[in-house]
Amino acid sequence: MQKTTTIGFIGAGNMAYALISGLLDNGFLAKNIKLSDTDKVLLSQRKVQFNLETFTDNTQLAEQCDVIVLAIKPQIIPILCKEIQANIDHKPLIISIAAGIKSGDINRWLGGGASIIRTMPNTPALIGKGATGIIANEAVNNEQKNLAEQILNAVGQCFWVQDEAMLDAVTALSGSGPAYFFLMIESMSNAGIALGLNKQTAEKLSLQTALGASMMADQSSDSPHELRAKVTSKNGTTQAAIESFQDQNFEVVVSHAMHAAFDRAREIGFELGDDG
Ligand SMILES: NC(=O)c1ccc[n+]([C@@H]2O[C@H](COP(=O)([O-])OP(=O)(O)OC[C@H]3O[C@@H](n4cnc5c(N)ncnc54)[C@H](OP(=O)(O)O)[C@@H]3O)[C@@H](O)[C@H]2O)c1
Incomplete structure (x- = not known):
C-alpha cells in the first residue's frame, strides 16, 4: 500500500471501527483514513478515538479517497451508491462488506464501470480474528487486490473465492x-x-x-x-x-x-x- 493511499469508510459502526483499529495497529496512518456517517454523535466519538478526518456528507468523502469501504447496512447500499455516483469519476476502489448485495448491482447503482471488491467478513474481526471471503469484479487490478487484502488482513485472514455465488456459502460458514x-x-x-x-x-x-x-x-x-x-x-x-x-x-x-x-x-x- 502506498503511503499516500487514502481509505474512506462510509458508515462508522462496528465493522468500520474494527477495520480502522486494525489498519492503525498495522501501521497505517490516521491522516490517510477518512470516515463519514449520518450519526454526528458517533462520528465525533470516532474522531476522538482515532484522530481522523470525518464527514457528514458522503459525497465529500467519496471525492477524496482512493478506496471507499461501504460499511453500512445492506438496505442503505442502493441509496448510498446513487448518492455518491457523481463523485467517483477518479475511479476509486469500492469495497463492500454488506451481506448479500451483488457486485453487479453495486456497479449498476454506481453508474457502471466501477472497480468493486465484495467481501464477507465476520464479527471476530472486532478482535482481529476475522475470517473474510473476498472476490473482485473484472475492473479491479492487481494493485487494488493487494490493497484490499492488506485492509482485510488487518482484522484477521481473508480468502479469495473464485465465483461470487460462493460468497453466499462463505456467509453460511464463517459470516454467520x-x-x-x-x-x-x-x-x-x-x-x-x-x-x-x-x-x-x-x-x-x-x-x-x-x-x-x-x-x-x-x-x-x-x-x-x-x-x-x-x-x-x-x-x-x-x-x-x-x-x-x-x-x-x-x-x-x-x-x-x-x-x-x-x-x-x-x-x-x-x-x-x-x-x-
Ligand atoms: N457486524 C458484523 O458482524 C458484520 C459481519 C459481516 C458483515 N457486516 C456488514 O457490515 C456492514 C456494516 O455493519 P455494522 O455492524 O458495522 O453496522 P452498524 O454498526 O449499524 O454501522 C453502520 C453505520 O452506518 C450509519 N449509516 C446509516 N446510513 C448511512 C448513510 N446513508 N451514510 C453514512 N452512514 C450511514 C449508521 O447510522 P445509524 O445507526 O444512525 O443508521 C451506522 O452508524 C453491514 O452491511 C453488514 O452486513 C457486518
Missing part, C-alpha cells in the same frame, strides 16, 4: 458461523448446569473448552477429525457423547442450518437487487 459456536458454548454450559455445576463454573468451563479446542485445532498438524479420534477412547466418555451426537444426526443438523443461512443470503441479494 460465530453464532453457531456461541450456541454450542451456551448449550454446553446449560447442560453442565443441568448436570449440577454452578452457572459461573459451567460457563467458564464451556468457554475455555471452546477456546482451547479451537487453538489446538489451529496449532496442530492433525485435522479436526484426527484430533477427535485421538481423544475418543474406546468405550470412554467422549465416545458415549459422540455416539449420542451421531444418533441425533449432528452433521445433518449442521448442514441444514448452513443451507438455511445460504438460502437467506441469496434471498437478501435478490430482494435488494430486483430494482434493475
